[in-house]
Amino acid sequence: MTNAETLVAELKKRRLTCATAESCTGGGVGALITGAPGASEVFLGGVVSYTNNIKRDILGVPESILNPPGSGAVSEECAAAMAQGARRLTGADIAVSVTGLAGPGGDGVHPQGYVCFGVATASKSATCSRIFAGDRAAVRKAAADFACSLIVEEARRIS
């Protein structure tokens, strides 16, 4: 089973739905999930927020996070707000977010491969961050896989 097939099976079994808010993966998490037949039973959709304006205007990420002296778009604070925004917009049981530095290059503060994730449900909001090795493509692939696994983990926790 691929990651996406596991996700579809696990959420279907528990009658849970999921959604995404993606920055550096650009749609790669949604594409990964919907690569599995039957994804339409568990995946509602999401927002690809590649710019700060879209993070703010569609997902509702506060300016105070995006702009100085806030933590900026590549931060766990931003990831949390993105996931909450995706959950609010879609009504999904579990929303996951991804924002990070796929490269080439870091941003002067964090290295290339630094990616923040958010998970939002009705009762919880959690974040984490990882540094993935490799080039832009490798970082994006690893980040999408990891986001997928966060959804599965959360589904198993919920029920």
Place this chain on the structure above:
Amino acid sequence: MTNAETLVAELKKRRLTCATAESCTGGGVGALITGAPGASEVFLGGVVSYTNNIKRDILGVPESILNPPGSGAVSEECAAAMAQGARRLTGADIAVSVTGLAGPGGDGVHPQGYVCFGVATASKSATCSRIFAGDRAAVRKAAADFACSLIVEEARRIS
């Protein structure tokens, strides 16, 4: 040059931006575009609207299109409304939409591989449809590539 690299180069040269509204590709168009370094200069983001509710609530596709006796979610009418919705939400110069039947199987009316596309700009709204051969993965890949080429074509037409 990959399709995405061409897109980034062409839009950058013309100072144009783009956005997406995706159904059957599930984020694959955004993922394709953002696979190219420099995509952040031309790609704003988009909406993955895998369910009819998200097509309606976030992209503003009218119920009269989505539900009988409308044409349904897999139609050029729906593709047009999705692209217009993405443009309105993001403010991009060019928005492209994708909605179709990646499979497995058709929907009783259209065959597997039938995909509708919309292109919206400030002054125009156009649609087209194609039938792509192959399995789910092949259809999704072909549809994402085609959406990418529609954006490039429109950019060249605009300026």
